[in-house]
Amino acid sequence: MAVSLRPLQRVLARWAVRGTAVLLVEVPGGWAARAAVERALVERGWRAASSPADADAVVVCGTPGESWGEVLERTWEQMPGPRARASVSAPSEVPGALEGLAASLLDDDAQRADAASRDLVPADVENGDDMHPAGLDLAGGEDDLRDGLEMDVLRVPLGPVLPDWPAGLVLRTVLSGDVVVRARVEVLAGAAARRDSADDARRGDDVARRLDAAAQVLRLAGADDVAARAVHLRDAALPAGLRSLSPRSAPSPSGLRSLLTSSRGAGAEEAHEVRGEAARLRGRVERSRVLAWALREADVATSSPTSGAESDAAQASAPGDLRDVGLDARRRTRDDVRTLLLGLLDPDARDDDPGRRTRAALEALPERLVGVDVVTARLLVAALDLRTDALGDDDLAAFAPRDDEDEDGDEADGGDAHAHHHGHAHG
Amino acid sequence: MTGAEATSGWAGLLAVLVLGGVGVTGAFAVHRLTAVAPRGLTAWPWLSGWHPSEHALSRYHARWYPVTVVFLAFDVEMLFMYPWVLVVADVGLSAVVEMFVFLGVLLLGVLWAHREGAFSWQ
Amino acid sequence: MSLAFSEMSSVVLETPLPDLSVLRGVAVTALGVVAVVTGALVFKVDSMARATYLLAASFVAVGAAVVALHLDYVGVVVVLMMLMEMAVMGVFMVMLMGMNPALMPMSMVHSKRRALVAAGASFVVLAVGILLVDWPQRSSVPPEGPAGSTEGGATTYSLGDALMGDHMLVMMVVSPVMLATIVAGVVLAQAQGRYARLGDDLRGTTQGGRR
Amino acid sequence: MTLEVVLVVAAALFSVGLYGALSQQVVVMVMMGLELMLNGVVLAAAGFWWFTAPEPSLQVLLVVVLAAMTVEMAMGFAVALLLHRTSGADMTDMAAELKQ
Amino acid sequence: MGDVVQVAVPWVLLAAVLLGVAALGVTALDGALAARAAGRSASVGAQHPLVETARLLRQRRRTTVAADTLLRHVAVGGFVVAPLLMVAVVPLGEWVLADASVGVVWFNAVDVLVWVLVWLAGWGPNAAWSLTGGYRFLAQAMAYELPLMFALTAPAVAAGSLRVGDVAAAQPGLPHVVWMPVAFVVYCTGVLAFSVRGPLSPAGGAAISGGVLAELSGVDRLLVLAGRAGLLVAGAAFAVPLFLGGGSGPLLPGWLWVLVKTALLAAALVVVRRRLPDVRPERFLALGWTVLLPAALLQLLVVSVVVVVRS
Structure with missing residues (x-):
């Protein structure tokens, strides 16, 4: 049965790669690389992903320091299906990197092997008990600073892996509902x-x-x-x-094409x-x-x-x-x-x-x-x-x-x- | 329309529900065939790359709760509005006056609630 | 399972004893059982969101049953109103639980056994009463709407006509009640009204005059 | 398919609601029990309408019951919010300040 | 125009196919406009729905730790069923799937069902961004729902019936949109809002990184994206019998007119949607209650006075 599906899956792969969603991770110092990658995405007809679940590929723009290891690894683990990653530190490397992504995503067998090798549940999920289901504790309550209702607050870190966000900034916010109660900058x-x-x-x-x-x-x-x-x-x-x-830059709106x-x-x-x-x-x-x-x-x-x-x-x-x-x-x-x-x-x-x-x-x-x-x-x-x-x-x-x-x-x-x-x- | 031939309106809706169910299960079945791996993955929720420090499901502070009270009260108006629609032409002006007195009273309540700041986030 | 909704009402006229077509009968019983089962599950399930939406399912089942009993408008409006209320109730259920709602087993019951006995007793009494009393036969006939309106349209028309005619008092009473609900609801729910910013003496001068 | 069957089903719904209202401590869950009881009443009234009195006045009663359910829910939320804000109480027996 | 004929059940498949094609068309138009704005050729953009379907069919499904998978499945499946339930009461020329005597109230019930679906899609994955998206949609819904209800009632008052076939037939010469412009605008605002995308819908906004879509991948994401495109098309389709005179029109047969009008209105909604920035719920709440609601009520007053005078 699987054999007969192979041609269909290969056709699907070719169509899928034409609309790849790329998650851009910008490291301080990698602005030029990100701008170049964004332009290359527009030319290839790809788009920027909004979250790892939406992403087929992740591109790290700039050279990350050692503090980035945990974040990049977890983002890579959170990407679901056919996935590829690349890192770009200068605009000149961009075309090559995207070609590499396309080739890796098109390689259906490698993607299926990678998918088969991944464990279905993240390793660090304990079974926990009622107070800590799955090893996570429950959100704590706090008196609200605006209308006095004691409601749970969520600790939501914003960045560094976040679209449309300054490079490397981590804003550790505490949200009550969707209003920021406290924030800390890193x-x-x-x-x-x-x-x-x-x-x-x-x-x-x-x-x-x-x-x-x-x-x-x-x-x-x-x-x-x-x-x-x-x-x-x-x-x-x-x-x-x-x-x-690469010289093959796509035409842009008439006003700026000559430019x-x-x-x-x-x-x-x-x-x-x-x-x-x-x-x-x-x-x-x-x-x-x-x-x-x-x-x-x-x-x-x-x-x-x-x-x-x-x-x-x-x-x-x-x-x-x-x-x-x-x-x-x-x-x-x-x-x-x-x-x-x-x-x-x-x-x-x-x-x-x-x-x-x-x-x-x-x-x-x-x-x-x-x-x-x-x-x-x-x-x-x-x-x-x-x-x-x-x-x-x-x-x-x-x-x-x-x-x-x-x-x-x-x-x-x-x-x-x-x-x-x-x-x-x-x- | 004799009873037999006119299959009732609600059979159509039931057929839509059944078709919807079949469509959704069909989509899941096709996906099992075409996806890189048939079984789904479990992952930590995405918090910009950090490990979540607590469960997201919590007493979420919906800051628009006064609006719900105003909404539920105004919604009762709809209960009376729909049957009124059928009889307006026949009953005439008195029906219009009666309904819009009802609406005017409720609109008064809405404007008062707006002055109280019920429509901005607490 | 076609519910013969636009049945010829003349068929009903001759036979004084109202017969619900077999299909509608099956529908009402099935939907009733679904409503009871989902209603019972509401108090057994441990997640607040699931409890709320099981109740919503129970209401939708009752709404459908009411439609099967030839009351088109009231049935659909039960579904409409109850879906809205359950969406809002879902938010409040989660907010107003003492501790974190979703994942905690909800054993917040007291005197469970006594409640069970009381509920069981009430059911038995009601059921016996229902079976023993011989209910009156139909005294009147489903209303005839304006020419050309379907059977469901006629029923809704009669409701509208009653509301505008001899039952106008209902409308007259409900509108002040609704205004009272809005005022009371907003006053109780809100932390502070619009006078809070003027300070206790309502002149707004006591607080550093940042006018 | 007679009136009795509809009424028995409605009675069952009513008693499930009664069980919920009596057994639950949390204010909001008691409200859900009340809603279920009123749900049973709606079903019973619809049965009565078809089998014994298909007049509009019974439909008006049904609409009024629906309005009552909505008002009960709106006021229930407002009171529950007040309780939660003033004393963080969400259990029915915590809200007993009015008693001596 | 003759009375609307109730068609047999198998025609539901045709309705589903038409809705699917229209949803693909709407997404293609949106992709083309996005491509042209970004400087790429519009034809490449127009293939976006097919490319995205292929990508999502190939992408693996994903769920989150300690998620409420039952509620999430109900939400994902419901997104596809809701537009079908809306389209079922819309007459295509003289054929309709469900000739309900209270079709307008039924449409209203289904678009409240969308509330439930979006909140469940937000609550299911046990993730902060999805939860925020679900709650912000409910806040938005509190603002658009009542004006939408009154906008639905206005054509029903003019036709003196809640049956969609009657409302369509009650516009012999003059479509309702001509003398009910405010109701039409409020109705279109409602359609933009419950189609879970674009300016009036924070559930999927970019600022909360996709909101309810943040944790969905593979076929779940495909069904939700298809469902929300279907909702836009179903909203446009329901406006045809209510405001645009149903199947009536010169030359073309009734059913073709309904399809043409639906396509035009859906395209117009997509173009308008691309022009407007996202409106945050706390800004829209005050607007909904103090501007849209009184406007819809005034429109209703005008319509009912005209109906009383006319009869």
Whole structure:
């Protein structure tokens, strides 16, 4: 019976590989490689996967440090069926890597052998008992900081293996429902090669990096067509050195076709055209009222539900009641995502020291995200355009991942939840 | 329409249910033949590459619970709305007035709930 | 199993004794048994989500049985309302359980035996009562709707007509009750209303005047 | 297929609901028991409608029972939330402050 | 137009085939638009549904540790059955699968069934992202459901009947959409919302990395993706008898008109869906209750007054 299916399965494999979903894992210092892989995916008709369950292949962009081992291994274990992996540290390696992925996915027999060799249940699943089914304990309850209902909280780490997410950033959030209650920032460093990529960052691809961040925000906000335009602008704005893809680059929308296929590097005239296109895209985003309304923040329940900010009087609620924290956090993010997005699309914005800006943003992040729901948090993190590859060694030490997976990871950040917020409550 | 020939409407729906079931089991059967491995894999849930520290199934804090109360109350309105649809043309204006008084009262409740902030996340 | 729903109502007219076509009879009993079984399982199963959706299955079975008893509109509206309520109840079941719901065996019962005896006794009493009493025969005839409407349409039409006509009081009573439900529900469910931000003396000046 | 069969099935549904309402401690589970009992009432009323009194007034009763089920559920949730917020109680016997 | 004839049971297969083809067409159109926006040729994008089906048929099934597999199976299977149940009451010209006297209420019951399916698909895998997707969909549903119900009632009032065949027949010259534009817009918002994708549906949003789809692979993912495309098509198909005059139209026979109108409306919904960004439930909640609901009620008032005056 199986023999007669072989031709059918081979045809299926050929059709399947034409729409492969690739999970991109960006390591600090691998931005150029990721941008190149994204462009190659578009050319081949492949797409970026949203989760390991959706992925056929995983591509690690940049050279990961040793702290990445556990994360990459577990992602590889979580990928279900025909799977392939590759790692790319420079744009020039991209075509070869994708060819390798395609060949490995097409090899039906090897994939079936790999599938047969995998154990059906992960090794570290104990049978556990009622209080710890399958070796995992149950979510603990916590008084909510906004409406006082004691509900379970979930510890959900965001990143590093997450689409549209800054490279290497790990945000250990504690979610009550889908609102962030506490957050702690860690950064997984890339390997030693980080030093020279920082020079690239400063030299010329600043506009491209900001357009890429804008594209991420737009993708997370669901405006896929505008995001695709931003990605095109990013590829056009790439300095020549980072754009050495195989000559067979696919045609792009008419406006930029001449730009992309021209062999000249990022000449002045070409850069000027990119600025013009970016300004036009910025205008389009600014004018879109639906996007503005969607990105705006809703008011917290207890303030009067008028949309204006002026009516949010002081919170006279009981001390330690953290509604004002949630309210303040929400008001701060109200127009932040949109203003940041417009800032990213502004062609002549200057960003002199991305490292210092990123460090300041990372330090302010946990406090800023308290009381904000997880989707807004992801939009905000993408809009901040955090350049983890520009962080110095001392910065990375400050955000080194903590090994002790203790109960409440952020003891060091000033006591447990309440104390943490008391110190913070509004004077 | 004599009883015999007019197979009732509900037989059609029952046939759809049966066809749906057959379709789904058929899809699973085809998949067992075409997938790289017939038996499914069990994996840890995906948390950006980290091991989950607790079960996701928990007392999830749905922050929109006041809306459910308003929704259930307003939904009773639908109970009376559907039969009203059939008789509006025959009963005339009094039916319209009666139903829209009912709706107006409920809309009053909705606007009050909105002022109370029931429609934003607690 | 075709439920002869658009049966000629004239057939019913001559025979005073209402006969439910054999197929509908089988459907009602089968669906009734399904409803009882899923209802019983609700209190035996250990996951909250499964308990809720077993109850939903029980309601859908009763809704279908009501449709089989020629009450088209009421049957489908039972399915509609109960699916909505069970979706909401699923959320509340999970939220309002003392401890983590999904995986804990739910042995939160007290006096199980006494409840069983009481339920059994009530069933026996009811069943005996049902079998002994000779129920009155049909006194009137299913309503005749406007020309051309199907049998189900006629029944629903009569319901609508009653609601708008001699049973208008029902509508008049239900609307304030619903308003009261909205107000009471929101007041009880919400942590704080819109006056919380003005402070205890409702002038909003006591709290650092961040107006 | 007579009225008695429908009524016996409805009675069975009613007693299962009664068992649930009496045996369960958790507020929400008691509500599920009540819902099942009302479910039995709906089935019995539908049986009565067809077999003895196919008049619209019985249908109006059915619709009112449905409305009552919805109101009972909405108010049950609101009270259960209040109980949960004030004293974290979700057991029926915990909510006994009104008693001396 | 004559009364709607109840067809025998085997015709259900034709309905399923038509729904499947339409779902493939909708996904192909979406793939083509996405490809054109990304700069690739639209024809490559149009093969997306076939390529994705081949990929998912080849991909291995996957479940998560301590998942509630029974509920997940019910959800995955239900996603395929729900659109079929919706299409069963839609008359194709003069033939209909289920000539229910309360077809409009039945459609409403099935689109509430979609709530149950999405929440179960979120609860089943015991994973944080799926759970968040399921709960955010319910929050969204609280906003779109009531306006959708009142939008469904408006054409029924005009026709004076809840039977879909009657509503289709009650638009001799003037389709309902002409004098019920608000109800039509609110109805289309509802269809966009319960088709579990696009602007009004957080259950599958990119920001929660796929939401209820985050843990599904292989045939489970294929059935859910096919089901949600089917829901969009079924929503468009149900708008035809209610708002667009059913099978009536010049030249073409009735059943062909129904297919053409359904295809056009489904294509329009896909194009609109691609233009709008994702709307977060807490933003849509206030809009649904304070804008969509009063608008739908006003439309209903206008329609019922017209009906009373006309009769």
